[in-house]
Amino acid sequence: MENLHFFSLSKITSQLENYLSKIEAATKNCDIQPDQPNLQPVSKGNTKMAKTPESLELSINDATDKSLDRDCTTLSRHVLQQLQSFSPDAQDLSALMNRIGLAGKLIARRLSRAGLMEGVLGFTGEVNVQGESVKKMDVYANDVFISVFKQSGLVCRLASEEMEQPYYIPENCPIGRYTLLYDPIDGSSNTDTNLSLGSIFSIRQQQGTDSDGQATDLLTNGHKQIAAGYILYGPSTMLVYTIGNGVHSFTLDPSLGEFILTEENIKIPNHGPVYSVNEGNFWQWEESIREYIRYVHRTEGYTARYSGAMVSDIHRILVQGGVFLYPGTIQKPEGKLRLLYETAPLAFLIEQAGGRATTGLVNILDVVPKKLHQRTPLIIGSKEDVAKVESFIQNGH
């Protein structure tokens, strides 16, 4: 009996070794580490039984195929799958997203060691075009995006929160006609306290030659965006994007140095419990917004969450439902957030997930800016929750 037991165990062990070496060989195709095969015991009635080698073979092959497929679904491959094309345009967009991913990896790497390095945290002493004190990480992240697109042949202009005028890369222009608009670090006030941060991006096709260097063709509505998304620097680094065909999330696997597909076609719930707003501004808001906040205070089922980084607050809302608000104040009716590289890209993404984004009066994607750094109020999130805020703004209840 003991011998029999020994025999079957050693047989299983040798079979397992065999399967593991097959997995290793297969995974070399995409340079990844094999995952542990699923060795959970199967239960039969009330008794747990070890799997037979045959059933192990099935489940190991199955697990391998699934994990291989998952681990090989990188960002650039996903873009090509989405476009169902290998045309030069599709290749360009795929390469472009890959470069944005590279920027995200560089920023995430610096953030992960920020407390250990000299000259990473704190302010530069400069004030940007928005009148805000600039952090060293804002400058670093701004330069990272420029750097990854120099000599890329993909993007000929970059416009960011940190630069008064767009940055031109003329040598890219004969090939690439894209413009990248971005907020290099969203939630800068979280930088020095090791809290979540983000980057926001939007891609537009350049219209015309922009011969006067004023980039006036960017002053169009948000429907003109080709792609948009954000990178979230949290406990893990995630990249969430849309190219107008749903919303998809990727998680950076540090052991691979790759963004790997986490979830496809994310749908935002129609309603959620979270309202996310800086209530410190309560007495500066219009009465309609105050009334809405009084309404959530007296209504069961709401909970407040506000991190100081819109990307992370909106990511929570994308997953769990709810509404994020940055309304205008009586003194600054246009609010704080900028249209072209903050509110419009997030509006595009949340609409693609089945949600809504409005100023309270107009859909964000319909707003045509008059200038590059134009601000808009923002109410964004689940359809029903956005409609509720809208109704307070438009009807007073």
Ligand code: AHG
């Ligand atoms: P940024 O760091 O790019 O200037 O953006 C910060 C934004 C947004 O991320 C956040 O929700 C909000 O501003 C925080 O502002 P308050 O401190 O006024 O709440």
Ligand code: MN
């Ligand atoms: Mn921002």
Ligand code: MN
């Ligand atoms: Mn910023």
